[in-house]
Amino acid sequence: MSYAVVEIGGTQHRVSPGDTIKVQRLDGEAGGSVTLEKVLLVQTEGALRVGEPYVAGAAVTATILREGKARKVLIFKKKRRKQYRRTRGHRQIFTALQIDEIRAGS
Numbered sequence: 001m002s003y004a005v006v007e008i009g010g011t012q013h014r015v016s017p018g019d020t021i022k023v024q025r026l027d028g029e030a031g032g033s034v035t036l037e038k039v040l041l042v043q044t045e046g047a048l049r050v051g052e053p054y055v056a057g058a059a060v061t062a063t064i065l066r067e068g069k070a071r072k073v074l075i076f077k078k079k080r081r082k083q084y085r086r087t088r089g090h091r092q093i094f095t096a097l098q099i100d101e102i103r104a105g106s
Contacts (some may be wrong), residue, residue, distance in 0.1 A: 057105025
């Protein structure tokens with residue numbers, strides 16, 4: 001089984017062909033293709049390649065499935081005995097990706 005560790009939007013994800021992951025918002029339309037070139041590690045047929053910091057020539061291709069919003073995160077602030085309360089909410093926008101292929105490079 002082959003897998004790779006890629007960096008997307010400042011976070012690292014372990015991916016294999018056929019996986020579906022949610023990442024920070026990426027440019028592109030649903031059904032389009034995206035190439036991820038910040039590959040930190042590649043495992044293929046018993047050969048492990050670790051980059052310094054990235055593996056030269058390695059890339060992961062993925063298909064954009066959809067764009068959506070994550071569950072709401074509530075932010076609640078309170079100061080006791082001062083009648084101060086504030087509630088805010090935030091929904092982070094994400095892009096769902098389907099991993100198609102992992103190229104190990106040279």
